[in-house]
Amino acid sequence: MNFNDQEWISEIEWLEEVLGETRKQLDENNSMKDRLETDTRETQKEMWQDLGSVSISNGLEQIADFMSYINTMKNQKRSNEFAIKLEEKFERILLSPYFGRFDFDEKNTKVTEKCYIGISNLIRENCEFMIYDWRAPISSMFYDYEIGEAQYDCPDGIIKGEIILKRQYKISDGNMEYMFDSNLKIDDEILQNMLSKNTDQKMKAIVTTIQREQNQVIRNEAYNHLIVQGAAGSGKTSVALHRIAYLLYKHRETITAKNILIFSPNGIFNDYISNVLPQLGEDNMSQTTFSDYMHAALGPAFRKEKYSDMMEYIFGADKNDYYQIRVGSIKLKSSPEFYEILKQYVEAISSKDRNFKDIVFNNQVIISSEEIKVLFFEEYANLPLKRRLQKIKERMLFLIEPYKKRRIKDEAKRLVKSSSIIDKTELTIKSKALVNAELKSILDEIERMTNCNFVELYRNLYRSKEYLNKSSFESFSVEQIKQIKKYTIENLNAGILYYEDQAPLLLLKVMLGELPKTTDIKFVIIDEAQDYTAIQYDILYHFFSHANITILGDLNQSINPYMNVGDYALIEKIFPRQETLRITLNKSYRSTIEIIKFSRDILKKSIEDECVERSGELPQVVSFNDSEEIFERIIKDVKHYKENGYKSVGIITKSVKQTEYVYAQLKDRVHVNAIIHEDDEYICDTVIIPIYLAKGLEFDVVIIYDVNTDNYCGEEDRLQLYTACTRALHVLNLYYQGEKTYLF
Ligand SMILES: Nc1ncnc2c1ncn2[C@@H]1O[C@H](COP(=O)(O)OP(=O)(O)OP(=O)(O)O)[C@@H](O)[C@H]1O
Numbered sequence: 001m002n003f004n005d006q007e008w009i010s011e012i013e014w015l016e017e018v019l020g021e022t023r024k025q026l027d028e029n030n031s032m033k034d035r036l037e038t039d040t041r042e043t044q045k046e047m048w049q050d051l052g053s054v055s056i057s058n059g060l061e062q063i064a065d066f067m068s069y070i071n072t073m074k075n076q077k078r079s080n081e082f083a084i085k086l087e088e089k090f091e092r093i094l095l096s097p098y099f100g101r102f103d104f105d106e107k108n109t110k111v112t113e114k115c116y117i118g119i120s121n122l123i124r125e126n127c128e129f130m131i132y133d134w135r136a137p138i139s140s141m142f143y144d145y146e147i148g149e150a151q152y153d154c155p156d157g158i159i160k161g162e163i164i165l166k167r168q169y170k171i172s173d174g175n176m177e178y179m180f181d182s183n184l185k186i187d188d189e190i191l192q193n194m195l196s197k198n199t200d201q202k203m204k205a206i207v208t209t210i211q212r213e214q215n216q217v218i219r220n221e222a223y224n225h226l227i228v229q230g231a232a233g234s235g236k237t238s239v240a241l242h243r244i245a246y247l248l249y250k251h252r253e254t255i256t257a258k259n260i261l262i263f264s265p266n267g268i269f270n271d272y273i274s275n276v277l278p279q280l281g282e283d284n285m286s287q288t289t290f291s292d293y294m295h296a297a298l299g300p301a302f303r304k305e306k307y308s309d310m311m312e313y314i315f316g317a318d319k320n321d322y323y324q325i326r327v328g329s330i331k332l333k334s335s336p337e338f339y340e341i342l343k344q345y346v347e348a349i350s351s352k353d354r355n356f357k358d359i360v361f362n363n364q365v366i367i368s369s370e371e372i373k374v375l376f377f378e379e380y381a382n383l384p385l386k387r388r389l390q391k392i393k394e395r396m397l398f399l400i401e402p403y404k405k406r407r408i409k410d411e412a413k414r415l416v417k418s419s420s421i422i423d424k425t426e427l428t429i430k431s432k433a434l435v436n437a438e439l440k441s442i443l444d445e446i447e448r449m450t451n452c453n454f455v456e457l458y459r460n461l462y463r464s465k466e467y468l469n470k471s472s473f474e475s476f477s478v479e480q481i482k483q484i485k486k487y488t489i490e491n492l493n494a495g496i497l498y499y500e501d502q503a504p505l506l507l508l509k510v511m512l513g514e515l516p517k518t519t520d521i522k523f524v525i526i527d528e529a530q531d532y533t534a535i536q537y538d539i540l541y542h543f544f545s546h547a548n549i550t551i552l553g554d555l556n557q558s559i560n561p562y563m564n565v566g567d568y569a570l571i572e573k574i575f576p577r578q579e580t581l582r583i584t585l586n587k588s589y590r591s592t593i594e595i596i597k598f599s600r601d602i603l604k605k606s607i608e609d610e611c612v613e614r615s616g617e618l619p620q621v622v623s624f625n626d627s628e629e630i631f632e633r634i635i636k637d638v639k640h641y642k643e644n645g646y647k648s649v650g651i652i653t654k655s656v657k658q659t660e661y662v663y664a665q666l667k668d669r670v671h672v673n674a675i676i677h678e679d680d681e682y683i684c685d686t687v688i689i690p691i692y693l694a695k696g697l698e699f700d701v702v703i704i705y706d707v708n709t710d711n712y713c714g715e716e717d718r719l720q721l722y723t724a725c726t727r728a729l730h731v732l733n734l735y736y737q738g739e740k741t742y743l744f
Contacts, residue, residue, distance in 0.1 A: 011169075012176060014116075018097050018130050019174055022122060026090035033083040040076045043069060089120045089281055096171045097122070098131050099208040100142050103165040104150070112164065117142050119207065120281055134207050135249040142166070143215035168208070195589055195614055195729075201684055202272050205279040206238045213585055217550075218243045221250075223581040227529070227568050228552040231609040232599065232726035233590025236552040237696060240525045241276040243550060247523055248282050255522050260285035262525040263293070263540075266308070267679035269527075269696045285525075289678075290536060294502055297515060297543075301455075302497040308656075308678040310499040311560065311692045316655035326498075327562060329484045332473060333500040334563040336570055339534040341467050342504055346511045349457060350385040351377075354449050359396055361442055362407060366399050372449070384513025386452045393450040400442070407435045452512060455492065458505050462488045500563065503535045510542045518543045528696055529553025533563055534570045541574050549575070556603055557723045559692050561716035590698055592616030595732045599725040602718060602744045619725070619732040623740065627665070627706070630735045634662075634703055635670045637733065638686050641701045646731070649686040650699030652724045654711045659688045662705055691724045702728035705735060712741035 047069040050062070098118035105112050115132050117139050122131040132139045137154040141163060144150070151160040168190055170177040182190075191209045210218065217228055217239045230236040244260055257277070262285050264270050270287045277284050291307040298304065310330070317323055332338055356372040358365050372392060380388040411431040461467055462485040470478050491498060497505065509515055524544045526532065530553040532540075540549070551571065558564035565571065572580060586609040588596055596611045598619040624630045638649055653659045656676045663674040666688070675682075675689040682697070688705075689697075704724050712721055721743055725732055 011179060015097070015171065015174075015176055018116070018122065019094060021124060021130055022090050022093045022097065025122075026087065026094070029083055029086045029090065033080065033087065036076055036080050036083060040073065040080065043072050043076065047073075085281075092119055092281060093122060093131070094174055097174075098171070099169055101165070101167045101169070102142050102145075102163050104138075104141065104161050104163055106159060106161040115139070115142070133249060134210075135246045140215065140219060143210050144212055191589075191612060192614055195612060202275045202682060203237065203241075205242070205276050206235065207242065207280065210242065211235075211587065213583075213587070214239045214242075217583055217585070218246050220581065220583075221548075224548050224579040225575045225581070226550045227571055227575075227580060227582045228550065228585060229568065229582070230552065230554055230585030231588050231607070232554055232557060232723070233588040233596075233698075234554075234585040234609075235589055236554070236585065237273060237527055238276070239585070240527055240550065240552050241273060242280070244285050244523070244525065245277060245280040245282050251522075257283040257285045259520060259522040260525070261521045261523075261544075262287050262527065263290055265289065265528045265531065265695055266693060267677075268675060268682050268693055272682040272697055286521075290532065290540075291499075294506055294539070297509075298497070298502060298506055302495055304497045304502060305499045306678070307499055308693070310563075312656050312690075314560065314562065315690070315692070316657040325480075325483045325487050328476065328480050329487060329498070330500040330562040332468075332476060332481075332484055333504055334533045334535075335473070336534055336566070337472055338504070339538070341472055342461075342507060342535065343511070345461055345467055346385075346508065350388075350512070356449055357445060359400070359442060359446065361400060361403050361439065364403065366403060367396055372396075384511065387513040389450040389452050393446060396446050396450075400439070404435060404439065407438070408432055411435055454505065454509050454512065454514065457512075458501075458508055459489060459492050462492075503533065503539060507535050507539050507542075510539055515543075517545060519546050521547050523547055524549045526551045527553070528557070529571075530555050530558045530564050531560055531695075532565055534565070534574065537565070537571050537574050556719060557695065557726070559695055559720050559723050561719070586610060587612070591726060591728055591732075592730060594618050595725065595728050595730075598732065598744075599722055602722045602725065604718075616730050619728075619734065621707070621734045621736075621740070621744075624735060624737045626737050630706065630737060631662075631665050631669075633735060634666065634705075637701070637703060638670050638672065641731065642686070646700040648684050648699040649701040649703065650694060650697070650727055651686070651688040651703045651705055652694055652727065653688060653690050653705045654720075655690050656693075658705065658711075659690050663688050691720050694727055695723055698727050698729055700729050701731040701733075703733045703735065706737060707734045707741050707743075708736040708738040709741050710738065712743050717741070718743050 047066070050065060050069075096118070098116040100117040101114060102117075103112050103114050115138055116130065117134050118131040119134065120131070121129060121133040121136065123129055134142070137152050138159075141150045141152050144152075145163050147163055147166060149160070150163045151158050153159075165181065167179055167181050169179040170190075194206075194209055206214075214235050217226065220226055228236060228239070230239075240262070244257075244262070247260065248255065248257060264273070264287060266289055270289075274284055274287075289307070295304050314327065314330070353373070354376070356369040356376065358369050359367045359372075375392050375395065376388060380391050383391065408428075408431045411434050412427050415427060415431055468481055468485060470476070470481060473481060476484075488501065491501070506515075521544060524540070524547045526540065526549065529551040553565070555565070555567070558566075568582060572582070588609060588611040591599070591611075592614050593611060594616055600607050600609075622633070624633065634651060641649055651662060651672070653662055659674050659676055663672065666672045667674075671686060673683050673685055673687045675687050675693055678693060680693075687699075702724065704721070707721070711717075721741070725734075
């Protein structure tokens with residue numbers, strides 16, 4: 001759209017006014033910061049001068065003075081940190097103060113408000129908003145409405161009116177590059193422009209082009225928990241991070257970034273997303289992986305396998321008999337049936353009579369078996385088993401105590417009479433020792449009745465005939481179940497906890513009441529949600545039942561064929577239904593139409609999802625005579641694409657083993673990097689990487705190494721291949737030698 005001179009001039013004037021106001025506020029802030037720094041130095045100096053004359057006589061008074069200095073310095077530090085944050089904010093505004101504007105006629109008022117939208121608020125002394133933060137209630141209309149009737153929700157209620165103008169800007173280094181009116185939704189032109197760029201850095205903020213359906217997720221607070229299913233590239237991770245920024249703004253009085261925790265697939269991904277919140281002017285939230293969180297909760301016992309080691313085993317190990325048992329074990333323990341059985345098992349052991357016996361000491365019944373049963377089955381029935389048994393044990397020991405004391409006294413008298421002990425300490429030690437020996441069998445009995453050893457209970461599950469049998473697991477043969485049970489017991493005996501046993505053991509601990517809930521985390525984000533099992537969700541819900549949980553995933557990207565959620569209905573059984581909303585994001589933003597179409601064909605199901613109309617090269621599937629020919633082609637490709645301005649090239653393999661092999665072949669012939677550990681740094685360059693570490697990432701160019709029948713041989717490889725293809729923004733090439741996989 002062309003602007004007449006007057007319109008352009010008034011926009012430039014407004015930009016100057018905004019920049020001028022920002023500079024003024026920046027100067028004021030800087031003067032205040034200087035003053036604060038001087039004050040802090042002065043306080044320190046004064047304190048050391050005063051402390052230099054410490055004396056014993058006025059000690060207390062000086063402690064009070066000292067505390068007062070410390071408090072003053074703490075306040076000065078806080079004010080200083082605040083001033084630094086403000087300085088950063090003003091500097092950000094000077095570079096690009098706003099990216100959008102809409103003019104809003106509020107109903108029943110005669111005023112039209114020009115709302116400029118940027119990363120942060122800019123407010124004049126007279127309280128006029130020169131820029132609204134994109135997260136302010138009024139700003140939601142920028143994302144939700146086109147020209148015409150509009151409304152927004154604010155603390156005073158719903159405000160209705162009409163949007164009469166919508167405009168977008170590109171301002172860099174304080175200069176207006178362009179602006180245009182967008183009468184419809186946030187204009188595809190800007191979006192297309194953003195999406196067609198090459199990735200030259202970690203993940204970026206999308207605040208200027210957030211789409212309406214994405215905005216619904218970012219700002220949704222009507223439900224405690226959200227489950228977001230979104231196609232590959234539909235912006236789930238971006239939405240998750242912008243939601244965090246939104247929550248930090250909305251609840252700034254009560255929460256900080258420390259109260260938000262994101263569960264992501266691995267350290268590479270954590271690194272990849274680490275720039276988004278700082279770009280939005282916020283501190284990064286706490287980040288973890290389920291594996292790390294679980295390992296900490298399980299404690300130091302056992303050699304615990306890492307998630308990536310399990311994945312490597314699944315994709316890289318020889319498929320011998322042992323492999324079949326291991327994979328069977330992973331499948332069985334990740335199944336919804338196993339989850340149900342584990343719950344039934346806990347229910348059963350929690351209500352099983354533990355053969356309670358009378359506690360008799362010195363011919364006196366201290367607590368009868370009937371009384372213990374009343375405690376166990378009635379009085380403490382609402383507590384989880386571990387806590388119930390602990391309380392019963394404490395009660396028994398409490399009841400024994402007076403009898404024990406009396407016996408010690410009697411024994412001491414007897415010793416005085418019958419022996420030559422006169423030393424009081426020796427007498428106490430001896431009489432206590434004698435009574436403790438008498439009590440040994442009783443204490444052993446109490447221990448037997450109240451002991452709750454999780455590992456033993458977990459092991460017993462595999463020893464029992466009742467729980468794990470053919471009738472519960474139709475897709476497993478009797479022999480397979482027998483082998484899995486034996487294999488599990490052997491590993492537990494050897495002190496090894498394979499990844500598939502870790503969540504069940506942890507859930508057992510959780511259900512029996514061993515682990516407390518986490519209360520300082522108020523918002524939890526679970527990304528790549530398809531890769532969690534029902535047991536893992538139950539654990540997360542237990543730990544974070546006080547928090548709001550947002551779950552984002554794509555069932556079509558379940559890269560672990562044996563360990564995944566399978567269906568969100570399972571999660572809805574764990575999270576209270578009335579508090580949980582399921583949302584779908586069905587527009588893809590990442591890839592060209594050609595890549596999206598090619599990838600969707602791999603899924604072999606009809607998908608109605610939309611995509612941004614951006615065209616590029618057709619994906620190439622090329623056959624070669626041997627690996628060496630593939631390597632030569634990859635070398636040519638890397639050079640070609642780099643020369644043509646593409647920044648990131650992902651050479652995706654099946655496993656770490658294959659990544660290492662390809663890297664060894666290429667490293668001296670072309671500039672490449674290899675990512676092989678889950679905690680490696682994200683590299684925006686040419687990288688060779690296994691699929692399971694590449695999930696969530698994206699590359700300008702994706703080359704999938706050797707899509708032959710050896711590497712992609714069965715249905716269990718379909719979703720991996722889909723995930724690999726959908727990592728590409730602009731170019732996708734698939735190379736193979738031998739026979740091409742039948743999957744596409
Ligand atoms: N509204 C938007 N405006 C601009 N870019 C967007 C928008 N939404 C998503 N994108 C871009 O699309 C790409 C994919 O986004 P993101 O990684 O968040 O999607 P995802 O659903 O998590 O992907 P996947 O599940 O396939 O890993 C990113 O480059 C992101 O910047």
